[in-house]
Amino acid sequence: MDNLATNQYTPDYTVTPGEVLEYELDLRQMSKSELSKRTGLTEKHIIGIIKGKGTTQITPETAIKLERALGMPVDYWLNLEALYQEARARLEEDERLEKNLDWLKRIPVQAMIKMGWLEKHGDKTQQLDAVLRFFGIASVDQWDGLWPNVAVAYRQHNTHEIFPEAVSAWLRKGELEAANIQCRSFDKQAFRAALDDVRPLTAEADPSRFVPALQQICAAAGVAVVFVPCLPKTGVSGATRWVNPEKAIVQLSLRYKTNDHLWFTFFHEAGHILLHGKKELFIEGVNGMDEEKEHQANAFAELELLPKKAFMEFSGRAPLSKTAIQQFAKEVGIAPGIVVGQLQHRGLLPRTHCNDLKVRYQWAHE
Known part of the structure; x- marks a missing residue:
């Protein structure tokens, strides 16, 4: 059976309480003047109801008088009026919606x-x-x-057209998903410590295993982590914002399929939470965001993923073989693919080398 909302009947016309009243008067062969005398309502008021003037409605007081004069219960008249006003409002709303179809x-x-x-x-x-x-x-x-920040932040992308409305739809879905995650009140120190517990998850290849673990670890520190597939005309990879001062959202789009991209984006968003204000919205993937804060979040992610001193010593060695990369990754407790990604990003390893060490995720929605 189709969903009830899909089959819900909404009339494209309205029957006024006045039409019903006029019918009842005709049925009884009762004039407006006689009804006026029986109810104490002015004849002008009765005519106003019959003609369906918007300012003349059947109030509870009027309904009681009609009940006594015509024998039809108060609830009947009040329901008739309520249904009419609702139908009228919906017809007016449909006219307004027609004007916004371009949106x-x-x-x-x-x-x-x-x-x-x-x-x-x-x-x-x-x-x-x-x-x-x-x-x-x-x-x-x-x-x-x-969604004013979305509209302001999204200038035209260098290569792709971006619609702020589409981006806001993606953000809204993340908001709805985050509402289902019970979080403790945000604790900055607890979240900072939680990131150390997150790092070992980078070695897990199956999202069905690491996603729940990641969400549980972060929720305990007041951060809801949600994974929402990317929509057309968005170009986003991640976002950070606060639902309230006690709960932050890290939203990842699954736009990038390999573990080096995904985990760098997560730690980048974590950097925004720890380094920047609770009233700010950060969206990664297109132009328009605060460049200085983006650089700060990038630097934070790099240091969290790879200890600076150990990485400098390792990257200075030659040659950077696949075996050496795997060994170093094991020593620092991170996935080898992330080491490869950082080496490539810094120009220390060709983009064509060691990509088989990266893990490509298969997501449920795919």
Whole structure:
């Protein structure tokens, strides 16, 4: 059976309580004047109800009077009025949604449907309504207020077109995933110590094993780690932000498939948490972020992954063989692929060498 929300019937017309009232008067052959005398309502007021003027509604007081005069219960009249007002409001809202359909084009709806984030609707206004529900906002106007940093931070990428709306959808999914992770209150020292417990996980090749362990370790220090597949028109690899002063989110996009990229991104985001403010949003992957703070987070990640003195001594040796890399990685307690990635990044090893030491992850959504 299809989801109830998909099959929910929303009328594209409204029946006013006034039409029902007029029908009941005709049925009884009762004039408006007589009803006025029986209820104490002015004839003008009764005409206003019958004509469906927006300012003339059936209030509880009016419903009681109609109940006594016509014998139809108060609940009947109040429900009739409530259903009419709701239907009218929805019709007006549909008109507003029609004017915002261009905004919907900037949301990667099909990708979100494919990943199960959204239900598919044939009607565009219903699809826009589903997107607004996903974001948890009443209208497109509220998007600008909730995601200003995204719009400001995302300049045009050097090679790819980036849509802030798509990026915000990816961030929103991370927010929803993080809400399901119970965290202790953030403790800076505890999180710093937790990173030492995370390093051995880099040697684990199976995400189904290291992801839960990583999430558990970080949650104990007040950080929710979520893995959210990348959406089209985003180009993101990771993000850091705070839900509140007691809970941070590290969000990884799975854009990069090898362990050197993934773990560097994680420790980079961890650097933002430990080094920078709780009111800031950091998104990795495109232009527009604070370059100085990005450099600081990069330096933090490099030092966390590879002890500076030991790495300098090792990288100064020749030749940098596969066996030597594996031995050094074992000595410092890190995955060999990460050592390879850092050597390549610093120009100490050709990009074509030792890539078989990197672990390529297979993610569930793939």
